[in-house]
Amino acid sequence: MQLLASELLPQPESTEAIFQRVYSAVARTGEAPPVRLHVRPYVATIGRLRLAQGVLELRLSEAMAAAPATVREALAWILVSRLFRSAPPAHWVRHYRQYMNRKDVRRVHQAVRAARSRKHISGPQGVVYDLAEIFRSLRDRYFGPLLPEPQLGWSRRPSRTLLGHFDHVHNAIVLSSWLDRPEVPRFVVEYVMYHEMLHMKHPVEHRRHRRSIHPPAFREEEKRFERLAEARSWLKTAR
Numbered sequence: 001m002q003l004l005a006s007e008l009l010p011q012p013e014s015t016e017a018i019f020q021r022v023y024s025a026v027a028r029t030g031e032a033p034p035v036r037l038h039v040r041p042y043v044a045t046i047g048r049l050r051l052a053q054g055v056l057e058l059r060l061s062e063a064m065a066a067a068p069a070t071v072r073e074a075l076a077w078i079l080v081s082r083l084f085r086s087a088p089p090a091h092w093v094r095h096y097r098q099y100m101n102r103k104d105v106r107r108v109h110q111a112v113r114a115a116r117s118r119k120h121i122s123g124p125q126g127v128v129y130d131l132a133e134i135f136r137s138l139r140d141r142y143f144g145p146l147l148p149e150p151q152l153g154w155s156r157r158p159s160r161t162l163l164g165h166f167d168h169v170h171n172a173i174v175l176s177s178w179l180d181r182p183e184v185p186r187f188v189v190e191y192v193m194y195h196e197m198l199h200m201k202h203p204v205e206h207r208r209h210r211r212s213i214h215p216p217a218f219r220e221e222e223k224r225f226e227r228l229a230e231a232r233s234w235l236k237t238a239r
């Protein structure tokens with residue numbers, strides 16, 4: 001049997017152990033629930049901690065999981081305090097902020113945030129249909145060259161009920177991957193895309209407390225789509 005010198009050195013405290021220790025301190029109990037750590041490439045900077053079925057489920061980004069032990073401890077104080085709805089100790093908040101304000105750290109987390117906001121957008125090329133090509137042909141036919149091209153993608157799960165949506169935060173049109181099948185005629189995919197392009201053109205109006213998602217001008221313009229009735233009736237009967 002080999003004995004490695006490193007085995008004789010005191011082992012640094014693991015993230016799980018840090019969170020358990022901090023939990024005991026905040027809860028003022030001797031025992032803390034077990035911690036299950038999930039490291040994912042795209043998690044919000046601050047991470048997520050919740051208690052589910054007696055286990056502390058901790059989600060951290062790769063960048064945060066690799067941060068120095070004192071920073072992970074500061075994060076533990078912040079997240080555990082939040083769990084107990086109590087204020088985290090000020091010096092740990094300061095320590096966390098100081099670290100997050102470092103230029104190199106900021107750069108890493110900004111890159112993660114950017115990737116995170118892109119993560120659901122698959123890209124326009126489906127198995128059957130290319131959304132970029134469909135977008136451009138509809139733009140030429142109905143909108144003119146001034147309509148900017150958003151991010152385009154297919155939903156991860158095929159949905160029969162949510163056929164498409166325009167996400168104005170990420171400036172993205174996402175179509176249900178249920179439409180990316182050879183049985184679905186092109187004019188049906190075009191109709192769903194056309195509808196979402198109209199949402200780009202007609203931003204949601206807020207009238208008092210009601211949101212008017214399809215204002216009259218929207219409905220009027222939707223009628224310009226050549227095969228509107230045909231597309232709608234196909235969608236009504238399709239399965």
Ligand SMILES: [Zn+2]
Pocket residue numbers: 195199213214
């Ligand atoms: Zn709509």
